[in-house]
Amino acid sequence: MFSSFSSPFKLARKGIMGMNQRNIGYIARYNPRKLFPLVDNKLKTKIIAERDQVTVPQLIGTVRTQHDVNSVVDILREHPGFVIKPAKGSGGKGILVISKQEDGNFFKPSGSVASEEDVKRHCSNILAGLFSLGGSADVAVIEALIEFDPCFEGFSFEGVPDVRVIVFQGYPVMAMMRLSTAASDGKANLHQGAVGVGIDIGTGKALHAVQFDRPVSEHPDTGRVLSELAVPHWERLLELSASCYEMSGLGYLGTDMVLDQSNGPMLLELNARPGLAIQIANGEGILPRLRMVEKLKRDGIEHSPQERVEFSKQQFSRL
Amino acid sequence: MASRKFFYLIVSLCMLIGGLMTYHRHITFEVPWLPGEKRQIWSIEGKVELDAVGEPVSVSLALPSTQQGFTRLTETTASLAYGLSFVDEPGDYRAIWTKREASGHQEMYYKVDFLVDPKAVDIYQPEAPQTLYTEYPEPYQTAAKHLIEQTRQLSADAYSFTRELLKALTDTSSSNQNIDLLLGYKPLNQLTVDLLNNAEVPARIVRGLRLEDGRRRQTLTEYIQVFQDEYEWQIFNLATGQQGRPANTLLWESNGNSLLEVQGGQHSRVSFSMLLQDRSARSAVAPKIQSADLLNFSIDSLPLEEQALFKGILLIPIGVLIVVLLRVLVGLKTSGTFMPVLIAVAFMQTSLVTGLVGFLLVVGTGLIIRGYLSHLNLLLVSRISAVIITVIGIISIFSVLSFSIGLTEGLKITFFPMIILSWTIERMSVLWEEEGPKEVLLQGGGSLAVAVLAYLAMNNEYVRHLTFNFLGIQLIILGIILLLGNYTGYRLLELRRFSPLANKDD
Numbered sequence: 001m002f003s004s005f006s007s008p009f010k011l012a013r014k015g016i017m018g019m020n021q022r023n024i025g026y027i028a029r030y031n032p033r034k035l036f037p038l039v040d041n042k043l044k045t046k047i048i049a050e051r052d053q054v055t056v057p058q059l060i061g062t063v064r065t066q067h068d069v070n071s072v073v074d075i076l077r078e079h080p081g082f083v084i085k086p087a088k089g090s091g092g093k094g095i096l097v098i099s100k101q102e103d104g105n106f107f108k109p110s111g112s113v114a115s116e117e118d119v120k121r122h123c124s125n126i127l128a129g130l131f132s133l134g135g136s137a138d139v140a141v142i143e144a145l146i147e148f149d150p151c152f153e154g155f156s157f158e159g160v161p162d163v164r165v166i167v168f169q170g171y172p173v174m175a176m177m178r179l180s181t182a183a184s185d186g187k188a189n190l191h192q193g194a195v196g197v198g199i200d201i202g203t204g205k206a207l208h209a210v211q212f213d214r215p216v217s218e219h220p221d222t223g224r225v226l227s228e229l230a231v232p233h234w235e236r237l238l239e240l241s242a243s244c245y246e247m248s249g250l251g252y253l254g255t256d257m258v259l260d261q262s263n264g265p266m267l268l269e270l271n272a273r274p275g276l277a278i279q280i281a282n283g284e285g286i287l288p289r290l291r292m293v294e295k296l297k298r299d300g301i302e303h304s305p306q307e308r309v310e311f312s313k314q315q316f317s318r319l
Numbered sequence: 320m321a322s323r324k325f326f327y328l329i330v331s332l333c334m335l336i337g338g339l340m341t342y343h344r345h346i347t348f349e350v351p352w353l354p355g356e357k358r359q360i361w362s363i364e365g366k367v368e369l370d371a372v373g374e375p376v377s378v379s380l381a382l383p384s385t386q387q388g389f390t391r392l393t394e395t396t397a398s399l400a401y402g403l404s405f406v407d408e409p410g411d412y413r414a415i416w417t418k419r420e421a422s423g424h425q426e427m428y429y430k431v432d433f434l435v436d437p438k439a440v441d442i443y444q445p446e447a448p449q450t451l452y453t454e455y456p457e458p459y460q461t462a463a464k465h466l467i468e469q470t471r472q473l474s475a476d477a478y479s480f481t482r483e484l485l486k487a488l489t490d491t492s493s494s495n496q497n498i499d500l501l502l503g504y505k506p507l508n509q510l511t512v513d514l515l516n517n518a519e520v521p522a523r524i525v526r527g528l529r530l531e532d533g534r535r536r537q538t539l540t541e542y543i544q545v546f547q548d549e550y551e552w553q554i555f556n557l558a559t560g561q562q563g564r565p566a567n568t569l570l571w572e573s574n575g576n577s578l579l580e581v582q583g584g585q586h587s588r589v590s591f592s593m594l595l596q597d598r599s600a601r602s603a604v605a606p607k608i609q610s611a612d613l614l615n616f617s618i619d620s621l622p623l624e625e626q627a628l629f630k631g632i633l634l635i636p637i638g639v640l641i642v643v644l645l646r647v648l649v650g651l652k653t654s655g656t657f658m659p660v661l662i663a664v665a666f667m668q669t670s671l672v673t674g675l676v677g678f679l680l681v682v683g684t685g686l687i688i689r690g691y692l693s694h695l696n697l698l699l700v701s702r703i704s705a706v707i708i709t710v711i712g713i714i715s716i717f718s719v720l721s722f723s724i725g726l727t728e729g730l731k732i733t734f735f736p737m738i739i740l741s742w743t744i745e746r747m748s749v750l751w752e753e754e755g756p757k758e759v760l761l762q763g764g765g766s767l768a769v770a771v772l773a774y775l776a777m778n779n780e781y782v783r784h785l786t787f788n789f790l791g792i793q794l795i796i797l798g799i800i801l802l803l804g805n806y807t808g809y810r811l812l813e814l815r816r817f818s819p820l821a822n823k824d825d
Contacts, residue, residue, distance in 0.1 A: 004815050005811075005814045005815050006815075006817065006822060008809045011809055011813075011820075011821050012809075016821070018808065018810060020647060020806050020810065021808070024806075024807050093753055124698060130749060192754060214819060215819060276813075280817065284820075
């Protein structure tokens with residue numbers, strides 16, 4: 001039993017950040033509270049992203065009142081695939097993905113059917129605040145479905161794989177790819193069983209992979225060897241995530257990116273409280289990298305987004 | 320960094336003030352650290368008897384006050400149709416019984432409780448008496464002068480003079496003609512005071528009560544009180560010459576006043592009976608605390624009903640502390656941050672096993688019904704309201720069912736906070752739909768584990784005693800919670816979570 005616990009000194013020596021330190025030392029220090037609504041509300045994130053010309057998935061529409069729910073299906077009929085999500089949702093809660101429509105029925109990526117009623121109920125639930133923090137009233141955001149890059153074929157089960165990049169003071173410090181599995185029910189949340197693959201900041205290639213916080217080498221459903229994973233358009237993706245710092249003003253930021261077949265890297269959402277699992281996926285503690293950036297800032301060095309990406313690629317490459 | 324210093328200043332202030340308040344209360348009011356500590360209380364009953372002669376009767380009895388070693392707690396009197404007044408002049412505290420007309424045997428009772436209190440001090444400093452010269456007729460005058468001179472040679476100050484004098488007066492082994500002569504003229508107590516006064520040593524006779532458990536019809540013992548100077552005095556035992564207050568003796572009267580004054584009666588006398596009681600320290604000192612002034616900010620000044628309410632409220636910080644500890648140091652997941660504390664408070668009312676069974680029954684049934692409600696496609700507020708009503712229904716049904724099969728324990732289920740239970744059911748239900756039953760078990764189990772731990776802490780006899788009696792503890796808890804809010808180290812469960820990372824490449 002106790003052998004599965006490791007000494008806190010060992011963890012500290014490896015530069016692994018714990019939840020308390022993240023909360024006090026990084027989130028509370030670098031993320032001004034008043035900026036949180038920008039990232040907690042996906043609609044607001046979309047607005048500032050479009051202002052700063054950061055690529056985001058196309059917005060199909062929003063449902064703001066219970067009355068709108070009745071007319072939502074008419075809009076949806078025009079789009080074969082779409083995603084309905086709560087503007088203030090957290091942790092991937094309340095996201096409904098419809099990949100195709102047939103005979104008036106909606107189909108989830110898993111193949112299961114959702115009726116018109118199910119979609120409407122989902123919208124009502126979002127409006128009532130079922131998925132938002134604190135249960136406050138919310139808005140349902142409908143986005144175009146991302147046609148994910150075929151180079152990820154076999155790396156993900158049902159869901160869209162996304163790339164999480166931690167951006168600290170504008171420097172991309174650590175990245176991982178989240179691959180949905182049967183266990184995670186097509187969702188990209190690591191604690192639900194998605195596979196986390198640490199991605200080398202220098203090259204965009206896979207470093208190390210975990211599921212349920214334990215190392216894996218192959219995708220549990222498709223059997224693809226995870227070390228073969230390489231993210232295309234890596235440079236562009238890093239630049240996009242680095243520019244989210246100026247866009248949001250948040251010093252410690254989790255950016256979730258997706259790769260669209262035609263549009264390339266896109267910003268899916270921002271997270272002001274990015275989790276710690278990225279360290280496990282990378283097999284490395286994040287603290288030494290954060291301290292390196294802090295030292296840079298202490299020395300008064302200012303970089304443009306491109307320079308920051310260059311710096312990160314040099315310093316944080318492990319391949 | 321300045322703000323950090325300020326933070327630590329606030330934390331240390333909280334801790335310091337809390338600690339001092341707690342210590343002050345322990346020292347000044349002797350609230351014990353532990354519950355169930357016993358303190359000794361002497362219950363003393365003084366009985367005044369006299370034969371009235373058909374005239375107005377006035378009886379005045381000297382009464383004891385808080386003094387070194389004893390704290391006076393409560394006093395009561397009893398008499399047959401006598402008017403009673405207490406006269407509390409400095410150094411002369413008396414009870415006066417009066418009646419327009421009385422005849423025959425009369426009895427008055429005065430009952431007082433004294434706490435054996437090593438920290439008690441004299442509340443009144445007796446005044447030194449005048450040293451009036453008492454002229455004795457010859458040959459006693461010469462003998463007295465001789466004895467005084469002899470004793471003066473052997474002594475250095477008032478105390479040693481008294482010691483030597485008493486030694487000479489009570490020494491039976493070597494017979495001394497002078498002393499025999501003097502003792503034949505005056506009794507020992509009066510003779511000693513006269514001789515001391517003639518030697519210009521302020522002294523008087525005082526009366527003390529020897530405390531012996533279960534004794535009845537005792538009388539007071541006389542002692543000699545000798546003043547070194549205006550503020551310093553000592554008690555001397557007449558029979559042995561021993562200096563210092565005798566052990567287990569309550570000075571009943573120590574200011575040179577008469578013990579008993581009676582008008583309109585004869586054959587008056589006063590006798591005492593006493594009893595030693597062991598009482599829980601808390602109830603023993605309660606009167607002492609109650610009589611304290613406003614500065615002694617304490618719950619004891621509230622009516623009993625509000626005290627009982629506060630007993631519960633003051634425990635909540637303990638539950639909150641447990642939650643903070645388990646979240647910050649251990650990293651347990653709970654459903655709703657402080658929901659476990661509310662559940663723990665409910666457990667306090669229901670007892671643990673009944674509470675656990677009741678909680679599981681209500682939440683389990685609620686989840687099944689909520690599962691059906693989710694198909695009805697309702698708005699959130701209506702749905703939760705429906706769940707609240709359902710919970711009330713479940714609670715009523717369980718209460719009636721358990722009562723009709725003779726389980727009165729089941730009635731306690733009504734102590735659960737219904738709104739909280741409804742929200743718990745709603746959250747768990749959403750969790751079930753989204754993350755599956757495993758997460759429900761994990762968070763529900765975490766909440767229950769925290770609730771049980773909080774309950775165990777809050778229900779602990781020592782914790783209850785400390786939180787209720789020492790308000791300073793609240794400040795200390797606040798300080799600890801503030802400090803924990805500053806903890807950046809790893810959580811216990813993180814040590815396991817990150818262990819593959821730590822053991823990598825080793």
